[in-house]
C-alpha cells in the first residue's frame with residue numbers, strides 16, 4: 001500500500017551516516033488557541049486521563065529509545081507562565097525548551113526551527129502538540145524514512161467514502177488514491193530550513209505542503225489512534241484510547 005520506508009539502496013543522497021548516529025530533534029507545535037474546541041483554555045492544556053494533553057505528547061518524543069537530542073515546545077506567547085504552572089502542578093519533568101509561537105502554525109514551526117539554527121545536520125520531526133496518542137513505532141518509522149528519503153510524513157487510508165464538490169453538486173473520489181495526513185512529519189533539517197525561508201502561502205496546512213515544491217514527500221503508514229484533538233468529542237475518544245492502549 002505504501003512505499004517501503006526502509007529502502008536501503010546505496011545511492012540515496014540522504015543516507016550519509018548510520019541512522020543511529022544521525023542527530024534527531026523534535027518541534028512540538030502547541031501555539032494555537034483551539035477555537036474549534038471552544039474550551040475555556042487552549043485545548044493542549046486540557047486535562048486528559050489526569051494530565052494536560054501536552055504532557056502526554058511530550059512524553060512520546062522523550063522516550064529514550066527514540067534518541068531525540070532536543071525537544072522544542074512552541075507555545076502561544078501569552079501562555080508561557082500557564083505552562084510553567086502546569087509543569088509544577090503536574091510534576092512534568094520531560095526536558096524541553098520553550099519557544100514563543102506565531103499567528104499561524106507555519107509561523108510557530110518557523111520559530112521552533114529558528115531555535116535549532118545551530119544544527120546543520122540531522123532529522124527534525126514536527127508534531128502537533130494535540131496528538132497525544134502517536135505510537136512509538138510510527139515516530140521511529142517516520143524519523144527513519146526521513147533519514148532515508150529526506151522528507152517523510154505519517155498518513156492513513158481514509159475509512160469513509162470521499163466526494164469532491166463541483167458546480168453540479170458532488171462526485172465520487174477514489175479513496176485508494178487518497179491519504180489522510182498526520183504528524184509526525186520528519187525532514188532533513190537543512191531541507192526544512194530552506195522550505196521555511198520561502199514566503200508563507202495560504203494553501204499551507206502542514207509541513208509537507210511547505211516542503212513539497214522542493215522535495216518529494218515519502219509517506220509512512222500512520223495509525224488510526226493518532227488522532228488530532230480538534231473538537232470536544234475528540235477528548236472523549238482520546239481518553240478512551242489512552243486508557244485502553246497504555247503501551248502505545
Ligand SMILES: Nc1ccn([C@@H]2O[C@H](COP(=O)(O)OP(=O)(O)OP(=O)(O)O)[C@@H](O)[C@H]2O)c(=O)n1
Pocket residue numbers: 029030031032033034035036037044074101102103104105106108109128129130131228229230
Ligand atoms: N498559530 C498556531 C496555530 C496552531 N498551532 C498548533 O498546530 C497544531 C494543529 O493545529 P489545530 O489543531 O488547528 O490547533 P488550533 O489552531 O489551536 O485549533 P483551531 O484551528 O480550532 O483554533 C496544534 O497543536 C496547534 O497548537 C501552532 O503551534 N500555532
Ligand SMILES: C[C@](O)(CO)[C@H](O)COP(=O)(O)O
Pocket residue numbers: 105128181182183205206207228230
Ligand atoms: C498538520 C495536520 O495535523 C496534519 O493533519 C493538520 O494539517 C493541521 O490542520 P489544522 O487546520 O491546523 O487543524
